[in-house]
Amino acid sequence: MPFLIGEAMTGGYGAADILHDCTIAVDKGQIAVIVGPNGAGKSTAMKAVFGMLNLRKGRVVLDGTDITGLSPQDRVAQGMAFVPQTSNIFTSMTVEENLEMGAFLRRDDIRATIEQIYTLFPILKEKRRQAAGELSGGQRQQVAVGRALMTQPKLLMLDEPTAGVSPIVMDELFDRIIEVARTGISILMVEQNARQALEIADKGYVLVQGANRYTDTGEALLADPEVRRTFLGG
Amino acid sequence: MDFLNGLIALANYVLIPATSYGAQLALGALGVTLVYGILRFSNFAHGDTMAFGTMITILFTWLFQSWGISLGPLPTALLALPLGIIGTALFVLGTDRVVYRFYRRAKAAPVILVIVSMGVMFVMNGLTRFIIGTGEQNFADGSRFLITAGKFKMATGMEEGLAVRTTQVITVVTAVIVVALLFWFLNKTRTGKSMRAFSDNEDLALLSGINPERVVMVTWIIVAGLATIAGVLYGLDKSFKPFTYFQLLLPIFASAVVGGLGNPLGAIGGGFIVAYSEVAVTYAWKKVLGYWLPSALVPDGLAQLMGTDYKYAVSFVILIIVLLFKPTGLFKGKSV
Ligand SMILES: Nc1ncnc2c1ncn2[C@@H]1O[C@H](COP(=O)(O)OP(=O)(O)O)[C@@H](O)[C@H]1O
Ligand SMILES: [Mg+2]
Numbered sequence: 141m142p143f144l145i146g147e148a149m150t151g152g153y154g155a156a157d158i159l160h161d162c163t164i165a166v167d168k169g170q171i172a173v174i175v176g177p178n179g180a181g182k183s184t185a186m187k188a189v190f191g192m193l194n195l196r197k198g199r200v201v202l203d204g205t206d207i208t209g210l211s212p213q214d215r216v217a218q219g220m221a222f223v224p225q226t227s228n229i230f231t232s233m234t235v236e237e238n239l240e241m242g243a244f245l246r247r248d249d250i251r252a253t254i255e256q257i258y259t260l261f262p263i264l265k266e267k268r269r270q271a272a273g274e275l276s277g278g279q280r281q282q283v284a285v286g287r288a289l290m291t292q293p294k295l296l297m298l299d300e301p302t303a304g305v306s307p308i309v310m311d312e313l314f315d316r317i318i319e320v321a322r323t324g325i326s327i328l329m330v331e332q333n334a335r336q337a338l339e340i341a342d343k344g345y346v347l348v349q350g351a352n353r354y355t356d357t358g359e360a361l362l363a364d365p366e367v368r369r370t371f372l373g374g
Numbered sequence: 375m376d377f378l379n380g381l382i383a384l385a386n387y388v389l390i391p392a393t394s395y396g397a398q399l400a401l402g403a404l405g406v407t408l409v410y411g412i413l414r415f416s417n418f419a420h421g422d423t424m425a426f427g428t429m430i431t432i433l434f435t436w437l438f439q440s441w442g443i444s445l446g447p448l449p450t451a452l453l454a455l456p457l458g459i460i461g462t463a464l465f466v467l468g469t470d471r472v473v474y475r476f477y478r479r480a481k482a483a484p485v486i487l488v489i490v491s492m493g494v495m496f497v498m499n500g501l502t503r504f505i506i507g508t509g510e511q512n513f514a515d516g517s518r519f520l521i522t523a524g525k526f527k528m529a530t531g532m533e534e535g536l537a538v539r540t541t542q543v544i545t546v547v548t549a550v551i552v553v554a555l556l557f558w559f560l561n562k563t564r565t566g567k568s569m570r571a572f573s574d575n576e577d578l579a580l581l582s583g584i585n586p587e588r589v590v591m592v593t594w595i596i597v598a599g600l601a602t603i604a605g606v607l608y609g610l611d612k613s614f615k616p617f618t619y620f621q622l623l624l625p626i627f628a629s630a631v632v633g634g635l636g637n638p639l640g641a642i643g644g645g646f647i648v649a650y651s652e653v654a655v656t657y658a659w660k661k662v663l664g665y666w667l668p669s670a671l672v673p674d675g676l677a678q679l680m681g682t683d684y685k686y687a688v689s690f691v692i693l694i695i696v697l698l699f700k701p702t703g704l705f706k707g708k709s710v
Contacts, residue, residue: 224578233571
């Protein structure tokens with residue numbers, strides 16, 4: 141049994157289903173990556189796993205417990221954290237306040253966790269008093285990931301964390317994400333940069349039109365000539 | 375000497391009254407801007423919330439006066455103010471429970487909430503008039519002046535007198551304390567920060583586990599406090615009349631919009647901009663100019679740009695100019 145599984149998920153925003161029998165899973169301390177063309181339903185699948193979408197069929201199981209009925213807030217309390225694709229920081233608040241808000245549900249001392257985030261992303265310590273909205277794209281994504289990590293989650297969900305950043309910053313972010321996974325946190329990530337993402341993925345999912353098209357280890361997907369030709373540009 | 379006399383006249387007729395008026399507008403605009411930033415609609419009931427809070431404060435003031443309780447040189451209303459705030463907070467929370475919450479759950483569009491707030495406005499409007507009447511109430515007691523014009527002339531030997539009313543000083547001092555407390559609350563406390571987070575990005579606030587109903591409740595309590603304080607200060611400084619408070623809605627909204635809706639610092643700046651413009655435009659400058667200009671250049675007329683009856687036009691013009699050229703306000707708020 142994987143640590144998290146969204147099993148046979150079917151549902152959408154209104155009457156029409158976007159997801160069709162879609163299954164996404166990630167093991168403890170591993171990185172699972174969802175790739176696929178634009179509009180394939182990757183973000184929708186993430187929202188479904190996080191409880192932001194009503195599922196018509198299927199279920200979500202976290203660490204052996206069925207959480208299909210829980211609200212997003214309750215899922216945060218259960219150890220899940222989510223960095224949405226857009227508007228994922230409080231732009232008018234300082235970097236440090238963003239981190240504090242991430243820890244809003246915690247009642248214990250959060251200083252140590254903030255220091256851990258600053259060790260992971262040293263630039264954030266430098267900019268701690270600056271409004272997060274004034275930072276560069278890569279730094280904003282670090283704030284977003286940092287905010288999500290403040291609850292000390294067991295599962296971190298990232299929707300296109302490298303959108304709009306330079307290749308160098310992307311490599312840097314991937315390195316940090318691997319570092320986070322090494323501490324035992326499971327990572328479920330959607331990525332546009334499919335090739336680079338699959339390189340660091342233990343498990344890869346190729347979604348097309350809301351359904352699983354290919355599912356394998358990241359390595360195997362990269363080696364599959366069919367996947368390479370249709371989704372990785374040769 | 376003439377220059378100094380002109381300065382004193384300017385302070386007496388423009389600077390001091392406009393500063394206390396500006397402080398009252400700023401407190402009112404802070405309430406409007408908080409509702410806009412957090413509940414996401416323009417609250418047309420704000421003027422009547424001020425009237426309602428002032429009414430409760432007046433009723434308690436009368437009660438205290440009948441008991442023979444007073445604050446000496448300070449107005450008794452200051453003693454009744456906390457009770458006025460509590461009463462208004464309860465009323466506003468009740469309104470949220472029976473009216474606004476329904477529309478919030480239905481995720482109603484902001485424009486619908488504006489109309490709803492107009493309904494609330496009419497109800498509060500009627501309630502206030504029903505309880506205290508439509509007439510003017512003067513409830514300021516204590517000593518009227520801190521410095522009288524006569525004493526000032528005697529002490530300085532100046533031709534011009536400078537009068538400072540107790541209520542003007544109370545207004546400014548109270549406003550400074552309230553604003554300092556509000557900013558401390560918003561910037562330093564967990565609850566205050568969660569309100570800013572909610573205002574900034576509602577979805578992310580929910581994802582962070584911030585409880586929206588609690589944010590809304592705290593916001594209403596603060597708004598009730600700000601509205602009552604603003605209303606009582608205005609009433610002490612001028613007088614209380616329900617219709618006047620309804621009219622205050624215009625300069626208050628102008629202040630909030632000029633500063634940038636949703637931005638508390640902007641509401642304060644906007645309040646003073648509107649107040650100074652209004653007083654400057656409606657003041658008859660002849661006296662000050664008489665001191666400052668060579669006698670040949672002194673105008674024959676009053677040198678008054680607009681009669682005081684037209685003072686609301688000033689807010690209106692400022693509002694339109696800002697909306698045309700800088701819809702987000704001078705201090706970077708949300709676009710209207
Ligand atoms: N909030 C929404 N309401 C309705 N339809 C949506 C919404 N968000 C996305 N969709 C639709 O769902 C489909 C999948 O979108 P999305 O999950 O964002 O794709 P991806 O993240 O893979 O690019 C698209 O057809 C999109 O138009
Ligand atoms: Mg997406």
